[in-house]
Amino acid sequence: MRWTIAKKRCAAYNHGSTQISKFFWAPRPPAYISCVVESPPVVFHGSPQDSTRAMLSGLLHIHVEEQPVVVCSFMATLRLRITNKRPKKKGCQECMHQSTELKTWTFLAAATELPTGQHHFPFSELLEGSLPASIDMPLGSISYHFEAVAIVLDDRNRTSCYPAKFERTVLIKRSIPEPLSSLRTVLSFDTGINIMAQYDQVIYPTGTKKMTLGLNGLRMCSGTGNALSQWVVRVVTWKLDENITTNFAACHTHSNLAVIGREGEVTLHKKIRTLGYECLTDAWKADYSTTNGTVEVMLEYGVAGSPHPSQLAKYACDVNAYGYIKSTHVLHVCIALSTQSASETKPLGSRPATCTLSMTLPVTLTEPGDSALSWENESLPIYRDSCESPPVYIATMSVGGL
Numbered sequence: 001m002r003w004t005i006a007k008k009r010c011a012a013y014n015h016g017s018t019q020i021s022k023f024f025w026a027p028r029p030p031a032y033i034s035c036v037v038e039s040p041p042v043v044f045h046g047s048p049q050d051s052t053r054a055m056l057s058g059l060l061h062i063h064v065e066e067q068p069v070v071v072c073s074f075m076a077t078l079r080l081r082i083t084n085k086r087p088k089k090k091g092c093q094e095c096m097h098q099s100t101e102l103k104t105w106t107f108l109a110a111a112t113e114l115p116t117g118q119h120h121f122p123f124s125e126l127l128e129g130s131l132p133a134s135i136d137m138p139l140g141s142i143s144y145h146f147e148a149v150a151i152v153l154d155d156r157n158r159t160s161c162y163p164a165k166f167e168r169t170v171l172i173k174r175s176i177p178e179p180l181s182s183l184r185t186v187l188s189f190d191t192g193i194n195i196m197a198q199y200d201q202v203i204y205p206t207g208t209k210k211m212t213l214g215l216n217g218l219r220m221c222s223g224t225g226n227a228l229s230q231w232v233v234r235v236v237t238w239k240l241d242e243n244i245t246t247n248f249a250a251c252h253t254h255s256n257l258a259v260i261g262r263e264g265e266v267t268l269h270k271k272i273r274t275l276g277y278e279c280l281t282d283a284w285k286a287d288y289s290t291t292n293g294t295v296e297v298m299l300e301y302g303v304a305g306s307p308h309p310s311q312l313a314k315y316a317c318d319v320n321a322y323g324y325i326k327s328t329h330v331l332h333v334c335i336a337l338s339t340q341s342a343s344e345t346k347p348l349g350s351r352p353a354t355c356t357l358s359m360t361l362p363v364t365l366t367e368p369g370d371s372a373l374s375w376e377n378e379s380l381p382i383y384r385d386s387c388e389s390p391p392v393y394i395a396t397m398s399v400g401g402l
Contacts, residue, residue, distance in 0.1 A: 033166035034061045044129045044174045051129025060121040068115045070153040074108035083141045084248040094251035132321040133174040139246040140325045144170040175369035178202045192217045204368045208302035218293035235336040240276040245326045276304045331361045
């Protein structure tokens, strides 16, 4: 029998401030499971309403080391888990988790003896494009878990069994393609100023996007048509906000702790966090030679920066997981203006007026699609690219009239 090093966490010292781990020798199980995912990273292309499907495939291996073993059953399961990080009852698993079984594979349904060596069990599944992407946010998370369990008969005591388990998290992303052209919208304000905003509505966590704001109607004229004063841009600020909403119901046991006290009553949590912000003082070009006066503002916006891989992501892409978790993004743009005399020789007789023009523009934060095609859009392989060509038969002369 082979032995391996195992780790056991002992009681904490110094009132829980430090934990001590001890290592000891433990017998290695006669069989264990490993997994190799052969398919590329799972990425859904498009919105959940019109998204393509994605392929998940791989190989499960049962390693039998010293002597043959009897496997009573061998199954694998893929589950979608939606976690509520602010449940009604802390520590209650039913209040915290909503689990959905997506696929179950049965590799061995009856007792089977496996000889020494490595045994392969392929698996594959086409995941529906309507599934939510994996995210991790302060209020909740969405994750996919792949678990394989083999019930192995104990070689020392043929009357007892032990489970050989393998677990891993499957990362699923969604990529929404950029539109062919930028979005244009026109806003009118009571001051008589019109703003035409041209921007990219689909943004990525990395990199920035450009926005152009065209302001007109900045000159205020008298009844004779002479310009008395004009609006001048002083400061331009933009802010990218993420709106997170969770909507979970308490379990049957703790339903009396809900807001109203009825079973099934949901608890709504909201959180807004800022992903990017910038204040600009010279990002525009003004032209007051025309009748109305125009100003063109050019800025770049995006997520402030990506976190360290070991830290919680500072952003979450747009997602809507069956009403339990929802994440949306908006871009706020504020333009501060003040009046000044249209003539340098005739200053304003009164105190300059000020105003702030605010805009809220919806944007979509999504993962970049790179250059990979969706599984359904890939072309079928050509025979000569997948394997060698078939044998060639050459005609030969007959011998002896045969």
